[in-house]
Amino acid sequence: MSIRTWFRAPRVRHGLAASAVVLAAGGLVLARAAAGDQRPASAFTGAASSGSNSAAFSGPGAHGTFALSHTKVQSGGEQRVFAELILEADAVEQARERAPLSIVIVLDTSGSMAGEKLEQAKRSAVQLLRDLRDDDEIAFVRYSSDSELLQPLASAGRVRADLIARVQALESSGGTNIAPALAQGVLALADAGKGRVRRVILASDGLDGTRARSEEVARDSAGRGITTSSLGIGLDFDEAYMGAVAQAGRGNFAFVKDASALAAFLQRELRETAATTIEGASARLKLPAGVRLVRASGADARPLAGGAEVELALGSLFAGDERRVILELAASLDSEASRTIEGQIRWSRVGGDAAQAPIAGLTLTGSTSAEAVEAGKDLAVLADALSVVASRRQIEAADAYQQGDVGRAQRLIDESMSELSAAAAVAPSAAAAPLQKQLMDYKATQKEFLSALPSSTAGKAAAKRAVEKDISNLSRR
Structure with a gap:
């Protein structure tokens, strides 16, 4: 009962x-x-x-x-x-044929991610790229003090090999500036094809002073059918910040003590995105x-x-x-x-x-x-x-x-x-x-x-x- x-x-x-x-x-x-x-x-x-x-x-x-x-x-x-x-x-x-996906990964590559933390994060992102269907779309933003659209939105089958190589070559440096990177990730979905399920996945191990702006970006994108989830890595990120972004973006928030658990979070995001039926x-x-x-x-x-x-x-x-x-x-x-x-x-x-x-x-x-x-x-x-x-x-x-x-x-x-x-x-x-x-x-x-x-x-x-x-x-x- x-x-x-x-x-x-x-x-x-x-x-x-x-x-x-x-x-x-x-x-x-x-x-x-x-x-x-x-x-x-x-x-x-x-x-x-x-x-x-x-x-x-x-x-x-x-x-x-x-x-x-x-x-x-x-x-x-x-x-x-x-x-x-x-x-x-x-x-x-769930029995219906799933819609193709449009996913953006927004990954922290600041100096605090140096070493095994970034290596684990890169391996997790690569695994997600391999798990996407060829007709799914992927974009990738890396950020530290500045941000870079490493991969504009494109079909996974067409860019998978090249993007995996570029992700594996990422290095850590600089500080943490989340809001511009998140906005760039959302903007990358502007070209998503009709009928696609759209999601932004933000990962960070740090904090900055842009919480209000990041919440606004996530809230505005949620109003346009884009879900934003956030993952805090390690012990030095601001859980109030990252949790608020996920709430505003109507997505998931999770905390992992080290980047080795990032793969499980990304797989969960992939499963939920693939099974999305209501927007x-x-x-x-x-x-x-x-x-x-x-x-x-x-x-x-x-x-x-x-x-x-x-x-x-x-x-x-x-x-x-x-x-x-x-x-x-x-x-x-x-x-x-x-x-x-x-x-x-x-x-x-x-x-x-x-x-x-x-x-x-x-x-x-x-x-x-x-x-x-x-x-x-x-x-x-x-x-x-x-x-x-x-x-x-x-x-x-x-x-x-x-x-x-x-x-x-x-x-x-x-x-x-x-x-x-x-x-x-x-x-x-x-x-x-x-x-x-x-x-x-x-x-x-x-x-x-x-x-x-x-x-x-x-x-x-x-x-x-x-x-x-x-x-x-x-x-x-």
Whole structure:
């Protein structure tokens, strides 16, 4: 039984009531806090919750659900509500003949890559070149203080031998300047043939001051159907920088301690790119009066029409892949006043036509009854929201730790562990497994943060592992 099904079972809902679980979840403000108290109130309380406020949608090549954490909200003030949008690419689509690919590798050749690190990176890139089909397209950018388009976009079969020789001849020198190289990589895809799946793979072992520009490049390219993934090599790159680029580019982020693991990352990127069936997925939701967007996780969110609408960019999906977006909303409704949230989701099938599906309207109603509000909670949506809020906080904790503020990092982790433990305690082992696993990961990270200095090898590795895991959880369950 899935955790979603388990949370909706009547027996479990009444078990939750008996357990009277209380979570002071950061960001999970689901009842009004006392005046001046910025900490949120309980997400899971003692009332038996039986609400379900969800709608399914489907179209050619994809399907999904849209759900709200509440059917009713407490009137007389502002209450936080969560919306969960899940889009899944049909697994059966994998049986179709895959579209040809257009891939760009953007590789760091700065001085810090000297020696075995660069040699491993070159071997990994060469293996990817050999694995491409002849009709796939490849471009290659190498960068240090400056950047060079080593290979303009061309069919792999035509340039493979020559490009392998040039990659093998690469040498390390200079500093690290990521943004211009990333922009050059994206520009190389301008000549990609119609119907091709396009992806940029950025690899770096260093850091620079161009994060905002790199995020902008990745975000803009994602809006044009280009996925950007990033890989941090070693212990001296900025995981916040590289992770943010991957999030903006709707791609993957990973950390490897040495370049020997780069080959596995590139192979994963090749598999996902080859299996991509959905591109340019986006949703537009209409937010009624009294409901506003606070923040979104799992997609870029752009307010429209003065905040009355929000556009969500989800990116590309491979067959069987799932994208999850958690929206934190603030609702202020009078008693018995009802408001409907509705919208539309769009995507393009690789090698096919554009598709769209309506998102049926879901209603929130104001109520003076705290019991009615409790009974109308959807605990499945709240469980997913709690997991995402904890991941956001864990990324914040890792950043605080890297900045040397170990005390703040520990407080943030303690807060997440308390919430996850309380939620997992009310579930049988099978249903509690995802939250329990997250809790165990946080305990291990906390132990690592306590036992190692942030500047040490162990400390750097611990922070990067934490960010890698939790960035993944922001957009995929």
